[in-house]
Amino acid sequence: MKKVILIMLLFTVMISAKTPTKAEKQEMLRQFVEFQNIVKNKDIDGFISMLEFPDIRGFLLIMGPFTAEEEKEITRDREGIIVTEKMLRRHSAEIFEDLEVLNDIKVDLDKGKVENYFVDNATEEDKKKKYFFDRSRDCYYYYNSKKEKVYLENLRIWDNRTDLEFMEDGLYVLDYLWQNKLTPEDSFMGSGFVYVFSFKENKLRLQDLYVND
Missing domain, CATH: 3.10.450 (Nuclear Transport Factor 2; Chain: A,)
Structure with a gap:
């Protein structure tokens, strides 16, 4: 299925107090x-x-x-x-x-x-790394590699x-x-x-x- 570009969002569905039987x-x-x-x-x-x-x-x-x-x-x-x-x-x-x-x-x-x-969707390689959250940079996650910060391309790891x-x-x-x-x-x-x-x-x-x- 077609996927759209990853962006931050909050999904809300309006559901009334009534529920189906x-x-x-x-x-x-x-x-x-x-x-x-x-x-x-x-x-x-x-x-x-x-x-x-x-x-x-x-x-x-x-x-x-x-x-x-x-x-x-x-x-x-x-x-x-x-x-x-x-x-x-x-x-x-x-x-x-x-x-x-x-x-x-x-x-x-x-x-x-x-x-x-x-x-x-976390790979075995992903599981070996420690990730850090950078709120100052649009909420990207990064990991350290050779003393450098490597930011994840899509903000974070995503599951389906x-x-x-x-x-x-x-x-x-x-x-x-x-x-x-x-x-x-x-x-x-x-x-x-x-x-x-x-x-x-x-x-x-x-x-x-x-x-x-």
Whole structure:
């Protein structure tokens, strides 16, 4: 999946005091697994059936580049490209490639449990070093090598995470970068992608996709 440049951020999702019932969560998970199978099988008809029209926008769902002919067909509003079924079918390969990350989430429907995805990206070489935090230099970490400070190119060591969380009226999947335990100072995330699913009238639908930066 495409990754954006690493920057500091704080991710917030507004969740009200109301929480879904156990039965609602189970139904959302069941339909989320259906969506995962649709992505795995590259089933464009199934995918279209699980989109929330007309609210879905193609700002990130379909990124282009577009041919001159396609540009004539595109309608944009302040939120991005207005998605049509024709566009979805034409760009289905790139759409499914970007959605593959959703299958990193493991769901056990019998137990109603979710196993989120996590990869510790610290190498064995990384683990041999001692890291120091330099707040005066944009919060970069560094290590000492031959009495010189060597700053990490991307601020710190980042791990990959993909988490599923429930909201009042649906669920979201957050695919993001999180600070490694070797470089833990000042909690924040790297940029990530957020996939928002609504749950209305007992139907789970992909509602939005955006970069959390």
